[in-house]
Amino acid sequence: MNLNATLFAQLVVFFILAWFTMQFVWPPIVKALDERAKKIADGLAAAERGKHDLELATKRSTEALREGKEKAAELLAQAEKRAAQVIEEAKATAKTEADRIVAGAKAEIDQEAVRAKEQLREQVSALVVSGAEKILRREINAQAHADILATIKQDL
Amino acid sequence: MSTAGHEEAAANAPTAGEYIVHHLTQWNSTGHAQKDVIDFSVINIDTMIFSVLMGVLGLFVMWRVAKSVTSGVPGRMQAAVEIVLEMVNDQAKGIVHSAESRKFVGPLALTVFIWIFLMNSMDFLPVDLLPTIWQTITGDHHAYLRVVPTADLNGTLGMSTGVLLICVYYNIKIKGMGGWVHELFTAPFGSHPLLYPVNFAMQMIEFLAKTVSHGMRLFGNMYAGELVFMLIALMGAAWTASATGVSLFLGHIVAGSIWAIFHILIVALQAFIFMMLTLVYVGQAHEAH
Known part of the structure; x- marks a missing residue:
């Protein structure tokens, strides 16, 4: 344990080694470490963002699904309503048509009946006249009593 | 007859004291053991060789890593260097x-830690391995060689003096020459003309x-x-074909293993302590009293 010039030599070596480390060893490694730390931080942030996006998308898809269901239900209700309406309209049209046909038929029947009555009346009056003629051939002049015959015919 | 044989053995094999003194003597520029306690005309060649060797080895490995460093997935070597560097x-x-x-x-702290760790680790080599090889190479069976640069006071005081110079540099850089001189005379006891010499002496x-405790530790x-x-x-070297001798041999194995394992702790711990004290002293240079 003697002291000698080794001390100074060691001192110089010490500074040379420290300088070398400062120049060539420390900076690249520290830079790489910082870069990696940044990469990891970015990766974590991206993962967080992805998670958030996924949550949003899930929410949106649920929302869309719900909306679609609602819309479908609404459409179904509308369609049912429309169908009911169509049926009602059809019923109404059919009823009107039926009424019209019935009315027409009735009118025709009435007409027919009037005509038949008219014919009947004429035939009856002719019959009556012919009957009365036969009875009154001898006493009544058809021309003379025409007005009476007409009155009778009117009353039939 | 027996006395002569004993003397001959003593001449060949050194005594325990001689063995240790021989092992604790540096290989220096004079070619013989240093006479005076302090002699700055002498330089320890072995300390220089091994400390430079260890410094170059440690820095070369780290430099290789630094050259191919990636911010992506690191290899094992890079991860190991990164662990030390981050610490x-x-x-x-x-x-x-x-x-x-x-x-x-x-x-600076990284260099100190790696360098001292490697220099301390020279202790793990068998104490006679490198000296014996060296003695065989030189052909001189009394050639001196010490392989642990940190077990040489010059090595450790050299480094702690380096730290002292760095502290002085930062004292001046941070506080300015005037500020530092002012601090030298007014701290720790206070600013009073009577206290100036006391303060300066304390500083x-x-x-x-x-510095001395840093290196001496x-x-x-x-x-x-x-x-x-x-x-x-020595215990192992004293073994003979007797019960005591064999137990000495076993004692060498057991004690050697235990001490080597314990020494792993000391090697790492002392490197860490030296690094921490370097940081603390430099940190103190940044703080005004």
């Missing part, structure tokens, strides 16, 4: 608050004590560790 960087951040200073102090003692630990390894080696 050092975290400590530096906690102690030295100036980011500008950390550009130098961080690498000088503080700097001296810091590491040196003491490694020197003692080396010494224990030598004692354990």
